[in-house]
Amino acid sequence: MSFLKTWVWAVVIACLLHAPAAADPWTLSNDDGSFTVGGQVPGGVYSDLLAANVLSAGDLYYRYNDLNYRWVSKENWTYSSVLNVDADVLSHARVALVFEGLDTAAEVFINGRGIGKSTNMFARYVFDVKNNLKASSDNSIDIWFESPLEYSKRQYDIQSADYVVPPKCLPAAYQGECHANHIRKMQSAFSWDWGPAFPNSGVWSR
Structure with a gap:
């Protein structure tokens, strides 16, 4: 070992x-x-x-x-x-x-x-x-x-100074949050076509 x-x-x-x-x-x-x-x-x-x-x-x-x-x-x-x-x-x-x-x-x-x-x-x-x-x-x-919304927005701002990684936001019909692709988090937490947005925080496993 x-x-x-x-x-x-x-x-x-x-x-x-x-x-x-x-x-x-x-x-x-x-x-x-x-x-x-x-x-x-x-x-x-x-x-x-x-x-x-x-x-x-x-x-x-x-x-x-x-x-x-x-x-x-x-x-x-x-x-x-x-x-x-x-x-x-x-x-x-x-x-x-x-x-x-x-x-x-x-x-x-x-x-x-x-x-x-x-x-x-x-x-x-x-x-x-x-x-x-x-x-x-x-x-x-x-x-x-x-x-998570503030963190992902900041990461988007840093990234977009060089080039934008699409999509900037989900379709409006999802009623979700933007920049999910700039945070290493369960993407559906920002909403998806099958579920609502609950961008959580916490200790999910110990």
Whole structure:
């Protein structure tokens, strides 16, 4: 077994055993703090806001709620919790935090310090976090997600300075969002001919 696999499977799993438990739940908040609700990991922003009755018009697929709830995807959101890390974990040469799925443009902070970024919903991310952790039950973890609409628009603006990659937008009848082809995310989240647009954010697999 390679050295990389050794510390990912022998060391990292030891760290993940100390991931947030029921006593250390996740919270979800937007940038200006106008919404703070309980969060589920794995999960997503839409389902958490629906569970907290912030999305009070009912089910996501009811009538025009895909349009009524579109504001969610225009906000930046942060999932926050606490990691319990004991001294045995920090005695290893390396300690990593593994994310099987981050949706999509995100930055991860441990104890207020950035330890890695995501720009791809389909990639597995492994971040070395030993130097950011302390032997304590109150290591903070924050996962900040940029609005997928803002991120994809910015990437489009960068790309279009050289040449435009079509299509710029979906057909108007889809009532979706533009620039899905500039973000490594499930394309149907921006709408398709068979479904509405719900450009989600969240930790979709751990």
